[in-house]
Amino acid sequence: MLWIIDLDGVVWRGKEFIWENVEAIKKLKGKKVFMTNKATSRWEIAKRLRQVGLEGDVVTSAYIAAQYLKDKVERAFARGPFGLYEELALAGVHPTEQTHLADAVVVGLDKFVTYEKIAVASDLVREGKLFIATNTDKVYPTEEGLKPGAGAIVEAIRISSGRDPVVVGKPSKIAFQVASQGEKDIVVIGDKMETDMKMALENGARGILVLTGVTREPPKEMPEGIIVVHTLRELLR
Numbered sequence: 001m002l003w004i005i006d007l008d009g010v011v012w013r014g015k016e017f018i019w020e021n022v023e024a025i026k027k028l029k030g031k032k033v034f035m036t037n038k039a040t041s042r043w044e045i046a047k048r049l050r051q052v053g054l055e056g057d058v059v060t061s062a063y064i065a066a067q068y069l070k071d072k073v074e075r076a077f078a079r080g081p082f083g084l085y086e087e088l089a090l091a092g093v094h095p096t097e098q099t100h101l102a103d104a105v106v107v108g109l110d111k112f113v114t115y116e117k118i119a120v121a122s123d124l125v126r127e128g129k130l131f132i133a134t135n136t137d138k139v140y141p142t143e144e145g146l147k148p149g150a151g152a153i154v155e156a157i158r159i160s161s162g163r164d165p166v167v168v169g170k171p172s173k174i175a176f177q178v179a180s181q182g183e184k185d186i187v188v189i190g191d192k193m194e195t196d197m198k199m200a201l202e203n204g205a206r207g208i209l210v211l212t213g214v215t216r217e218p219p220k221e222m223p224e225g226i227i228v229v230h231t232l233r234e235l236l237r
């Protein structure tokens with residue numbers, strides 16, 4: 001059995017850990033893969049998990065983007081957190097600011113986004129460069145409430161370039177392939193229907209929707225294969 005466990009809204013909300021979930025996750029039997037649509041580095045996440053005694057593999061959308069691109073391109077124009085540049089470089093996809101050298105545009109949550117950056121990325125995409133979105137999350141939960149996600153930036157480039165991105169984060173098949181590591185019996189734990197649960201449903205896995213993050217009310221109709229819990233403590237009963 002392999003557990004694919006989401007982070008934002010499950011293990012933590014912004015800077016705060018969600019302790020009832022953390023303690024329950026420690027008690028789950030089987031292999032654990034912690035997976036986030038954040039375009040950060042795996043070691044940054046692993047370090048934070050270790051602080052509370054959680055262990056397992058880590059898959060981030062930056063890592064998935066790097067895996068997807070490594071045999072396709074040599075250089076990419078990237079926009080996102082520092083970890084995105086690290087993961088790309090580690091996979092041999094060199095991040096470049098020299099746009100004429102870039103074979104791909106990779107977009108994550110860039111908190112320093114400007115109109116100019118959107119214009120440059122849109123030009124490259126319009127020219128036909130590979131367009132990769134680390135994720136298209138509309139929002140993400142923080143201790144101060146919901147904040148705009150990478151999807152808001154990807155959408156700006158999509159609209160102005162007229163081209164759709166390849167989305168490598170959840171719920172994509174690419175994301176599931178990297179996280180599932182060829183295992184067959186998989187349970188996805190997450191707080192979002194449109195990413196975590198959709199990925200489970202579309203890939204023959206089971207899903208556990210936990211109401212500690214973005215989703216606060218159980219959806220009216222639950223698809224078969226998905227269960228809802230208020231906290232992960234309910235799994236231990």
Ligand SMILES: [Mg+2]
Nearest residue numbers: 006008009191
């Ligand atoms: Mg989440």
